[in-house]
Amino acid sequence: MNPDFRSWVLATVTLLVVFLILADISELEEEIGSTGGSGTIRSAAGNVHSKSNRAELILNNSSTSSTAGRSNESIKYRTKPVPYIWRHNQTLALKIRKQILHFLDAERDISVLKGTLKPGDIIHYVFDRDSTMNISKNLYELLPRTSPLKNKHFKTCAIVGNSGILLNSGCGKEIDSHDFVIRCNLAPVEEYAKDVGTKTNLVTMNPSVVQRAFEDLVNDTWKDKFLQRLKSLNESILWIPAFMAKGGEERVEWVNDLIIKHHINVHTAYPSLRLLHAVRGYWLTNKVHIKRPTTGILMYTLATRFCNRIYLYGFWPFPRDLHQNPVKYHYYDSLKYGYTSQAGPHAMPLEFKALKNLHLQGALKLNVGECEAAT
Structure with a gap:
């Protein structure tokens, strides 16, 4: 030539x-x-396969x-195509578990227990230290005597977020195949089962969900919808952060009253007063400064104690996917991304970056696309 x-x-x-x-x-x-913060987010979104x-x-x-x-x-x-084969890094997962347990007692911190509080006790909110709440008789009645996850251990756990990235993912069957499935904020599942599955072993419920998703139970129609959702949990753990911030105490009381009155078959749990500080402490040692951890980070941190392998689905804090397709904030409603503005309490892109880095190291698996079984 x-x-x-x-x-x-x-x-x-x-x-x-x-x-x-x-x-x-x-x-x-x-x-x-x-x-916002495109450099940080670009780093967060890249390299997740x-x-x-x-x-x-x-x-x-x-x-x-x-x-x-x-x-x-x-x-x-x-x-x-360059195939990316995720491999579990058991050595790293065990190291992370050991580090996390220096900061929290996962079994005790997952819920306040009977005996640590009594009806009438006054406590300060975790994030609103100047505000207090009284421990009601109903709340005390629903406190567990022992941790709902005491002596439990699972080979695989799925933590399911609520991002619209789940829509058309076909991940439902894979999610349901895990030994223990954690879901966030009482999200609906039945009508989205193909993409999100239905199996639920633990579900969180921020008090604000009662207002946002069930219209504050203003009439019998909304109350019935809420009761049906609670009944569908069927022996699951219902995790209610009752002591985090002022403003939700009345809704917590409504929920507690309905559970007792209608004999709802759930195991209630209320995260401890020190849980948030312990979680933030661990992540801060890893140079991840999180003011108010989201449910995803909280549940991953706790799950390291109970799960050998942790798989995350539905965590994607960006309005478009890697192919420029629009992504709904939640897969089940029309809430806008303005909810996660810098004025909000959460730093979701920062948390996503932290989870992505753990994914690349094999400590957890973060799924942001279709599942392998999807057709």
Whole structure:
């Protein structure tokens, strides 16, 4: 091959590669730029692999004219999918568990227990220290005597968030295959079963859900809807953060009253007063400063005590996926992403970045695309 021609080919191909790389970076910046802090979010969103991730450009420099003994003097470029095979890093998972248990007692901190409080006790809210609440008779009655997860251990656990990234994922069957399934904020499951599954062993319920999803039980229709959702839990653990922030005490009382009055078959749990501080303490030692941890980070931190392998689904804090497709904030409602503005209490992109890094190291598996069994 003519040396001048070969040099021209090399220069052209090099420029093409640079162009494609810059185009890819520009695309991702545009995709997530509207969420604020694009540099941090770009780092968070990158490198999380799923079944539907894009192909990578592979440079296969198989031969040059100066290399002896090679019959082919061409440089071949080809685009092909690069499979990413996630492997569980058991050594790292055990190390993280040991570190976390320096900060919290997962069995005790998952709920305040009977005997630690009594009816009439006055306590300060975790985030509103100047405000107090009284321990009611109903709340005390529903406090567990022992941790609902005492002496429990599971091979695999699924923690299911509520992001619209779950829609059309086909992850329902995979989620239900896990030994223990944790869900967030009493999210509906039956009508989305193909994508989110139905199995529920523990579900969180922020008091604000009563207002946002069940219209504060203003009439019998909404009260019946709420009761049906509670009844569908059927022996699951209902995890209610009753002591976190002022404003939800009345709703907590409504829920407690309904559980007792209608003999709802659930195991109630109320996270301890020190849980949030313990969780923040652990993550701070890993240089992740989280003011108010979301349910995802809380549940992952707790689950390290009970689960060998932890799989996360439905955690994606960006309005578009890696292919520029719009993603709903919740898979089941029309809540907008403004809810997670910088004025809000949570730093979801920061938490996502922390979870992504653990995924890449094999400590947990973070699914942000279709599941393998999806058809």
